[in-house]
Amino acid sequence: MTAPTAPSVSAPSTAVAAAGTTTASPAPTRTSGAVGTPHTRLEGRLKVTGAARYAGEVPFAELAHGWLVTSTVARGRIRSIEAEPVLAMPGVLTVLHHENAPRLTPGVGMMGPDATLQVLQDDRVPHVGWPVALVVAETLEQAREAAEALVVAYDAEPHDAVFHAGHPGMYTPEPSRYVLPDSDKGDVEAELGASAVVVDEEYTTPQEYHSAMEPHAAVARWENGRLEAIDSNQGSHAVAQDLAKLFSLDAASVRVRSEHVGGAFGSKGTIRPHLLLAVMATTVLDRPVRVVLTRRQMFSLVGSRPATAQRVRLGADSDGRLRALDHEARTFSSTVHEYVEQSTRHSRIMYAADALRTRTKVVRLDVPTPAFMRAPGWAPGSFAVESAMDELAEKAGMDPIALRSRNEPEAGPVSGLPFSSRNLIACFDEGARRFGWTDRDPRPRARRDGRWLLGTGMAAAAHSAGTAPSTASITAGADGAFTVRIAAADIGTGARTALTQIAADALGAPPERVRVKIADSDFGPAFLAGGSMGTASWAWAITEAAAALGEKLALVDQIPAEGITARADTSELVSGRQPRESNAFGAQFAEVSVDVASGEVRVRRMLGIFAVGRVVNPLTARSQLVGGMTMGLSMALHEEGIRDTASGGLANADLAGYHVAANADVPVIEAGWVDDPDTYNPSGIKGLGEIGIVGVAAAIANAVWHATGVRHRDLPIRLDRVLTAGTAIENGGAVTH
Amino acid sequence: MREFGYKRATDVPEAVALLATDPEARFLGGGTNLVDLMKTGVESPALLVDVRGLPLDRIEVADDGALKIGATVTNSDLAADPEVRRRYPALTEAVLAGASGQLRNMATVGGNLLQRTRCGYFGDTAQPCNKRVPGSGCPALAGEHHNHAILDWSEHCVATHPSDMGVALAAFDAVVSIHTADGPAELPLSEFYLPVGDTPHRENALPPGALITGVTLPAAPVAARSRYRKVRERASFAFANGSIAAALDVEDGTVRDVRLAFGAVASRPWRARKAERALTGGPATAEAFAAAADAELAAAEPLAHNGYKVPLIRNLVVAMLTELTQEAAR
Amino acid sequence: MDPTKSSAISLRVNGERHSLTVDNRTTLLDALREHLDLTGTKKGCDQGQCGACTVLLDGRRANSCLQLAVATEGREVTTVEGIADGERLHPVQQAFLDFDGYQCGYCTSGQICSAVAVIEEHAAGWPSAATADVRPEAGPSPLDDDEIRERMSGNLCRCGAYVSIVRAVAEAAAVREAADSAAGGSRGERVTA
Structure with a gap:
């Protein structure tokens, strides 16, 4: 089966169009054009008035409060838990721990068996901050005090929690669905030897944390034999499936909802301990139980982007044509579960080089399991390669855009597959024009404004554009309104609004007559809000459901009171496509000012131009792109998890220690897009939640070099690093004190 | 957080008397630091005596020209006060450089002086810390200390004092007014904070049970030409990596009067008296400024990861004094 | 509850008086969310480090997570639920909606309460760390983008909506200024009273 090749998503269904042409038909008069038109968020009024309720905010009678107790040692075993005195404290209902907690089915996980989910199942402690008990009490205050009072004794063992590139435990992970195999094309050493210009450097990125503003929260209860949970997650259906498996329940007896989600960035993509513990507690106590993570607990229980150390070797002819690209990325995972940051993804699709080699190595440490975080792999990998x-452009005496343009590949450099579309050059052109790149003096340290040295830099960006199977249903009501049901999630992306626009066009109805209900596992399988695949995957399902509904409506004269419902499942359509190299692309530009006397770096402006397929809602799309770029700025200058060698814990596990960009750090940031027609997914959508962050750190680092003449290859570009590095020309290199 | 009693005091003697009723009592001002520390378990008072409603919320000019600032004046009101802005602009700038607008609306002058360090080990009750648990050790020495002290620390503690306001107050010879069971008394700020030594848990010279009632800034014409600059890892809403309060009076290229204090370098706001002595009566040149900074920083003993603070402070001294010299010339 | 460790208090929230008995440990934030079912005020860090819990206390913005409920008796609390004029959104709320000054919405309540106060603080002549010259004779500085950024920096937004937030605050400030000049005066007394 080949992919549908309809050129336009606004007319995906002849059935609906045909129905619409008959005035007597119950289907509404065909309208189109919702997609591509700016639309404020449908839940906007709820959000600006405080009426939108997030997972931890839905009231229940007899609600009990759970509070986690987490380990204080990095490796070892629990020797004892003194629950008795705590049970005697006011309001305490239960203390769950490995000796009394309900048993979980092992081997469950969204991405393969994940022992991270096996909380309170045994006495093993794999890292600081691992759940060792849940205290449940009548009030929040009582639960917190009791959790603090719980005495847990450990048999601590020596731990190994600090990542470094030369760690002897590095190994090559087995390829899998989530681990790309190392790639080899051509003879890298020979091509490097034959190159006129060579770059061979190491770049590092620190451990970074999603730090969504809404702490992970869940309330769970049993109702009429069904387990009902309201949870903060990126995909209610997948979470419900795993919940059922973990607790050995019939899948139909579990319902998970997540109406409003306060940010996620990957940290809510899989089932997390707060929900498991809430379910355990409600099962034991037979009353609703809410568990909310503290901010500090979020730094050990909901994943992180692991640190990377990346060596990049580039070799080129004097005209900039790449002969060799060698990218070796080292990273870490936990002892509990193997998560592999795929930092070489960027290298595998960006540039045509005669020889291309990628290597990924991992070491397992006594630390929390890392996870997908906004543009996993792409974000750290692009920092190194871009x-x-x-540096290559500088050495070759070339303009950085010209160098990149010279190395555009015809097809996927590793996969050999044709690109579904690749409009990177258009991004460069439009970006250079709007940013004023062509007037740039390429020499470093050429511009100054008072105490500030000024510089500009750019980088290319890419992110995979995937589609995953999803299901959707649409009900045509007797009143002429349509209700779409899909287990999508709106984690701040604007999905609820975008899907309404998509459904409206697919149904040929004005958006006001379309109601999209999301985030309920009862709506059936749907891909999660992740991987920049959500909207594209859901749009296809909704479009197919609209077509099916159109066919049904064409057969009736009148819609019955219960309405007419059609469903669609895109599994076969998605898997039936020919493989393609399908990606979104972009060009990032930044201007920075640097005070080398204080080490302060300020970003003055940023521009990103993207090729992201069809843009559904320009208002929220721009917000997502700018939001990604803002997180990229934060990655470049601020974010760094600092692990304490002695304890193995995180030394800065709060928002005063782990800095994310504040308002004052963020200048005018503009985002735009170029025409990028692509019907590999018939909706034409590529997804744009993640590409905004890709390449930003490199663009800023390159701008800092342009301002100061010093390369900063370690993120974040901290003031102490800038201060001690000074400027290449004034100080003749690093100053040590 | 364990349970505690709560009482509101209506006047100063009552507040002091209420505190004396329980050895584990604490005064509650704006609560921005204390309530946070209670949540993390660093503080666990049995009784809170709320002093926020005391009639100590005024800023007044005394007959001798000194500025008397009540202890419950909020950071916001202090920063916005026209007298402060006119006569001690560095104090306004220091206060505005600290925390956030909402925290400054809550935080009080008295509480600001008593802020605890933001050393991560101090705030994490799972870790040893000599300041929190005397004798338990100081993991920062060999651990994470890139924002710790370079001056006058000891092997028992290398934490810094986090206040911005205190740096400006130190530069302007502030005097702290207190009230004890014996009545009112005064403590110069220069004697308020105790050296770290082997008692990092004893941070100040307040007698037991004493309440801070206010701060007095003596009249100082030089302070009218003063600035505060703070360098930190975000452009706003972050503690300092290094900061400086400076006031300068230059006439015909000669330094007539100068005040200098540094923040984020020691367990207390650091008055740079050596540098001031080196500058007074000398030329107002970048070379002299650098030499003065070096004189002050000669005593610095950086650890493995905070050595950057030495050039940072030195560069800030030169930049700030140069700027003030140029402003004076205009 | 132990009467020495709890208190019967009366809280005035959004113009309405509520009588309740609270554990002395209960913060204003938890009192709003858990006792009064006013969940618009958010708990992002519970440590004064994110601003999601920002409310107005006697017209001034404050972090409700560090404010004990028992210490709030006698003060006027305004939450995001009390910002609008009935069904009519406050200009700050309308501007956040129009300019997409939010994404996930979790920091939004705090941002909006903060923005309402920022506009009043500026109108009252309060300087900020972005003000070039804080001396009174220098006069007030305009509420430009840098001033808004600095003044709004106590409210973290992880979705990265700052650019739109700044636009929204500027727009709402312009609406207020227009209303003021139409009314022929300044109403800066509220914040300085």
Whole structure:
């Protein structure tokens, strides 16, 4: 089966169009054009008035409060838990721990068996901050005090929690659905030897944390034999499935909802301990139980982007044509579960080089299991490769855009597959024009404004554009309104609004007559809000459901009171497509000012131009792109988890220690897009939740070099690093004190 | 957080008397630091005596020209006060450089002086810390200390004092007014904070049970030409990596009067008296400024990861004094 | 509850008086969310480090997570639920909606309460760390983008909506200024009273 090749998503269904042409038909008069038109968020009024309720905010009678107790040692075993005195404290209902907690089915996980989910199942402690008990009490205050009072004794063992590139435990992970195999094309050493210009540098990125503003929260209860949970997650259906498996329940007896989600960035993509513990507690106590993570607990229980150390070797002819690209990325995972940050993804699709080699190595440490975080792999990988490309441009005496343009591949450099579309050059052109790149003096340290040295930099960006199977249903009501049901999630992306626009066009109805209900596992399987695949995957299902509904409506004269419902499942359509190299692309530009006397770096402006397929809602799409770029700025200058060698814990596990960009750090940031027609997914949508962050750190680092003449290859570009590095020309290199 | 009693005091003697009723009592001002520390378990008072409603919320000019600032004046009101802005602009700038607008609306002058360090080990009750649990050790020495002290620390503690306001107050010779069971008394700020030594848990010279009632800034014409600059890892809403309060009076290229204090370098706001002595009566040149900074920083003993603070402070001294010299010339 | 460790208090929230008995440990934030079912005020960090819990206390913005409920008796609390004029959104709320000054919405309540106060603080002549010259003779500085950024920095937004937030605050401030000049005066007394 080949992919549908309809050129336009606004007319996906002849059935609906045909129905619409008959005035006597119950289907509404065909309208189109919702997609592509700016639309404020449908839940906007709820959000600006405080009426939108997030998972921890839905009231229940007899609600009990759970509070986690987490380990204080990095490795070892629980020797004892003194629950008795705590049970005697006011309001305490139960203390769950490995000796009395309900048993979980092992081997469950969204991405393969994940022992991270096996909380309170045994006495093993794999890292600081691992759940060792849940205290449940009548009030929040009582639960917190009791949790603090719980004495847990450990048999601690020596731990190994600090990542470094030369760690002897590094190994090559087995390829899998989530681990790309290492790639080899051509003879890298020979091509490097034959190159006129060579760059060989190491780049590092620190451990970074999603830090969504809404702490992970869940309330669970049993109602009429069904387990009902309201949870903060990116995909209610997948979470419900795993919940059922973990607690050995019939899948139909579990319902998970997540109406409003206060940010996620990957940290809510899989089932997390707060929900498991809430379910355990409600099962034991037979009353609703809410568990909310503290901010500190979020730094050990909901994943992180692991640190990377990446060596990049580039070799080129004097005209900039790449002969060799060698990218070796080292990272870490926990002892509990193997998560592999795929930092070489960027190298595998960006540039045509005669020889291309990628290597990924991992070491397992006594730390929490890392996880997908906004543009996993792409974000850290692009920092290394796009920084190296800038160094190559400098060495070759070329403009950084010209160097990249010279190395555009015809097909996927590793996969050999044709690109479904690749409009990177258009992004460069439009970006250079709007940013004023062509007037740039390429020499470093050429511009100054008072105490500030000024510089500009750019980088290329890419992110995979995937589609996953999803199901959707649409009900045509007797009143002429349509109700779409899909287990999508709106984690701040604007999905609820975008899907309404998509459904409206697919149904040929004005958006006001379309109601999209999301985030309920009872709506059936749907891909999660992740991987920049949500909207594209859901749109296809909704479009198919609209077509099916159109066919049904064409057969009736009148819609019955219960309405007419059609369903769609895109599993076969998605898997039936020919493989393609399908990606979104972009060009990032930044201007920075640097005070080398204080080490302060300020970003003055940023521009990103993207090729992201069809843009459904320009208002929220721009917000997502700018939001990604803002997180990229934060990654470049601020974010760094600092692990304490002695304890193995995180030394800065709060928002005063782990800095995310504040308002004052963020200048005018503009985002735009170029025409990028692509019907590999018939909706034409590529997804744009993640590409905004890709390449930003490199663009900023390259701008800092342009301002100061010093390369910063370690993120974040901290003031102490800038201060001690000074400027290449004034100080003749690093100053040590 | 364990349970505690709560009482509101209506006047100063009552507040002091209420505190004396329980050895584990604490005064509650704006609560921005204390309530946070209670949540993390660093503080666990049995009784809170709320002093926020005391009639100590005024800023007044005394007959001798000194500025008397009540202890419950909020950071916001202090920063916005026209007298403060006119006569001690560095104090306004220091206060505005701290925390956030909403925290400044809550935080009080008295509480600001008593802020605890933001050292991560101090705030994490699972870790040893000599300041929190005397004798338990100081993991920062060999651990994470890139924002710790370079001056006058000891092997028992290397934490810094987090206040911005205190740095400006130190530069302007502030005097702290207190009230004890014996009545009112005064403590110069220069004697308020105790050296770290082997008692990092004893941070100040307040007698037991004493309440801070206010701060007095003596009249100082030089303070009218003063600035505060703070360098930190975000452009706003972050504690300092280094900061400086400076006031300068230059006439015909000669330094007539100068005040200098540093923040985020020691367990207390650091008055740079050596640098002031080196500058007074000398030329107002970048070379002299650098030499003065070096004189002050000669005593610095950086650890493995905070050595950058030495050039940072030195560069800030030169930049700030140069700027003030140029402003004076205009 | 132990009467020495709890208190019967009366809280005035959004113009309405509520009588309740609270554990002395209960913060204003938890009192709003758990006792009064006013969940618009958010708990992002519970440590004064994110601003999601920002409310107005006697017209001034404050972090409700660090404010004990028992210490709030006698003060006027305004939450995001009390910002609008009935069904009519406050200009700050309308601007956040129009300019997409939010994404996930979790920091939004705090941002909006903060923005309402920022506009009043500026109108009252309060300087900020972005003000070039804080001396009174220098006069007030305009509420430009840098001033808004600095003044709004106590409210973290992880979705990265700052650019739109700044636009929204500027728009709402312009609406207020227009209303003021139409009314022929300044109403800066509220914040300085």
